[in-house]
Amino acid sequence: MPALSPTTNRTMAVFEIFAREKRALSNSDMARLLSVADSSCTDLLHTLHVLGYLIRTPRTRRFYPSGRLYETARQIAENDPLTSVAQEAVDQLLEKTNESAYFGVLQSTTVKIVAAQQSRHPLRYIIDVGSRIPLHASSLGKAMLGLLPTDELPATVEKLSMEQYTPDTVVDVKRLLEEVERSRALGWYEGRSEAAEGVSGLAVSGWLSGLPVGISLGGPIDRIDRNRDKYLEALHEVRNSLLSDN
Structure with missing residues (x-):
């Protein structure tokens, strides 16, 4: 040994x-x-x-x-496998959807953005690499919560600072728990005008060398709604090619 x-x-x-x-x-x-x-x-x-x-x-x-x-x-750090995989994920998502794409890692009660690619559309959503986003008010955050065991999820949500960013931000613990469980069954997560008004996000999550990570797309609500099926297909394709279930 x-x-x-x-x-x-x-x-x-x-x-x-x-x-x-x-x-x-x-x-x-x-x-x-x-x-x-x-x-x-x-x-x-x-x-x-x-x-x-x-x-x-x-x-x-x-x-x-x-x-x-x-x-x-x-x-x-420049050759960190996490950074390489994260960049590949957002590059693929941008190519498939032309929407802003993000790769995040769970860190305590937030998600840290480690890679991002911005849409080429004139109207687009921008989050900088290094930003930390809340778990309760974003598709990517909810996707991170969805990786937690069911028996650990309530205690984690209880610890969150449930700040209300917009009128649509979910700040009720019971409602958030129900939404995460429902989305976990579907295999994808959504945030609609919760961190920023008029912006929608779709996300999936998985594991990379034991780290809980997720990928997401964000943009104007109407454009995300029109392309929902296409975007979800792209998210799952990229997730399945780069991440694991445990």
Whole structure:
């Protein structure tokens, strides 16, 4: 059976301490915060310095993470499989529907948008990557709720801040629960003028490497209504090709 590597654990702890302390640290500082002998810490910090992951301040000779650490993390993030799949999903949806398409990940009581493609129609709905949208007032949010086990759903909904964004926003817990269960049986979710007046959204959800995720289309209510069947077909095609049921 694999065992934890003490050296790896200590190395990662070094960077977590820098993130927490937000300042350059001496060898003695780090040894104290790691609860290790100065001699053990000396070898660790020296190795990270030689590898280019730490720099030393000219006057005090204290250590601090270098730009190499940031650049390495940036390159890893650029090739994150989640980002690649999310971008592929919204690209496909835009191609199939020419409606604004979004890919979201469940984060606590919101959905974080990690990829988006905007419709080429003059009248379109826009949400920026990085935005967080409410679970109770959007098709994508409801799709995230639909991934929860039935016995966990009520407790989660009770914790939501049910802000009323428009006259059509569902703020009643019982009504929201009923809507999510009904939509789960249908296999798709809808939001009609709930987060923004005059805007409709359709969404489906699934799992990506154990993460609860969803994809959605958004636009003017009349256009979404006219193309509902076509858009739902596109959503399910993309979902089935990229996501799993568990």
